[in-house]
Amino acid sequence: MHPISRRAFAIYTGAATLGLAHAQTTFPSKPVILVVPYAPGGPTDAMARTLATALKPKLGDKEPVLVENKAGAGANIGAEYVARAEPDGHTIMFGTSAPLAINVSLYQKIGYDPVSSFTPIIYLGYLPNVLVVHPSLPVRNVQELIAYGKAHPRKLSFASSGSGASSHLAGVQFNQRAGTDFQHVPYKGTGPALNDLLGGQVSMAFTDVLTALPHIKAGKLRVLGVTTAARSRSLPDVPTVMEQGVPDYDVSVFFGIVGPAGMPRDVVQKLNTAFVGILQQPEVRQRLEAQGLAISNEQKPEQLGAFIQSEVKKWREVVRISGARAD
Template sequence: MNPIPWQRPVPMLCGLTAATLLVAAPLAAQAETFPSKPVNFVVPFPPGGPTDAMARTLAVALTEALGQSVIVENKSGAGGNIGADMVARAKPDGYTIMFGTSGPLAINQSLYTKISYDPATSFAPIIRVGHLPNILVVHPKLHASTVQQLIAQDKAKPASLNYASSGNGASSHLAGVLFNQKAGTQLQHVPYKGTGPALNDLLAGQVDMTFTDILTAMPYIQSGKLKAIGVTTDKRSQAMPQIPTIAEQGLPGYDVSVFFGVVAPKGTPADRIATLNQAFRKALASDKVRSVFAAQGLEPAPDHSPQALGRFISEEVGKWKTVVDASGAKLD
């Protein structure tokens, strides 16, 4: 018996539907399974420093949030440029990301004469984690205890005061350049090879002051070996809320800190950026990560969206170009 005519197309339609489903299924599975292998978390600085410590704290929480191992890889050199360049050139699949700071993500573009990436265009922003405030501290021999007293002392005898930094182009150097710009002072820069040597000479009274991170300075402030003049960020530090900011002492707009942000190579799919962003949000909200970062003095970012980090990087690049140009500092 022959089939009824209207029944004949049915097998063909069913076959087409099945074929369509077979093609669509792997695509859907591919989209749903990211990440399906370990994620490489690049730190563009050596092991043992504060950036490395924060990255390793995050990696543990991210491994749980993503369901895949997050492996920290230290790729140091050229102030963070070597690691940043490696990530900028990596395959944009979400499996290579970087824990960057103010250097490679803002300052270095103006500071280094040879740089192979653009922090504002070579990366896909994932999340701004937060920032570490610095603090201006002086040797007790200085009579100044406030920003205005310090400015008055410098202007009474121009170029008589100096400040130590951890090196040319470091945030502790550029903080002094910005201070001179805002205050009209002539503080003289004395570069050292690292924070330790700079702090040792300050404690010995060989230099007058320095801009350093709050956690490093805190025990010396509490013991009276150093005097705190002001916090360098636009808001007071949660670690030492009793210390006023430099901005609120007559230098509005003065804001210097080391910020931390996570980026991926440009072209990384938006859905993978979203997955990573949500994992970082979950990690940053965990009690363990929050307590560790608070103990390290980290101030959380006000906005964790990828778009907020992208805007912030662009603003910081422009801001530090002006300061670096004024400082005259250049590195190869």
């Protein structure tokens, strides 16, 4: 190489190194906004606030980390807001199955794509669901439920928090995998659905373990199975639906952190490293697990990206079978 060329190359590489170091040390340069696409008060919001509190010191403790709730349209408003934000890492989303996998098939029009509109940062984990029935139903396990349902066609019903919600699609997939014909009864939220199940107006529900657990312990609901591939830490003695003979049945609400498409790689890595560190803190893990989260071991950005693509494909077929649509 010519001496001048060597000198120019050295200046270029030195500048590039300084530029990268500058990018790494100056992020964050303003408050980091963690968008929750749901209203305050639910389990998603609680988990997000746990993470936000622990995130600030991991990013240098110079800039605040703020939770901003942008609810509406089944989480589409918050997701679209993040998709359109500046891709500098200062606006990120605590995403769930709805905006990151289901809504693209459920809604006629949405202003983002779950794969191309976001930069994956970390797959946090999932909230296990459980299949619960009213105690008056004379069944003790999943196979007894299937047999009873087939002996009494179209007599049993399952409640959901709304048409197209994961609690609805879980029932659709169960019918598909088990050959049953349980009737769907949609409600406007988990609370009303659970109230009618507790009152015996509906037969069963596929709901999250955190919501169901107090009623299971009180004997007001009977749990038949866990809907995820692995058993729940909250109910370790309860077998999964798959263990009880329903093939390929794995339903949960998953959680991941994403930012707008086109985020700088070093910023993604800094955020990923921060979140990985948070999830290794015993007190944070305990709090998140108490809030229902089953923490994932697949925490690389590309693992979340691949998982989102697989979930989009899975739920597209389930939504098609359900016939559910939302505007």
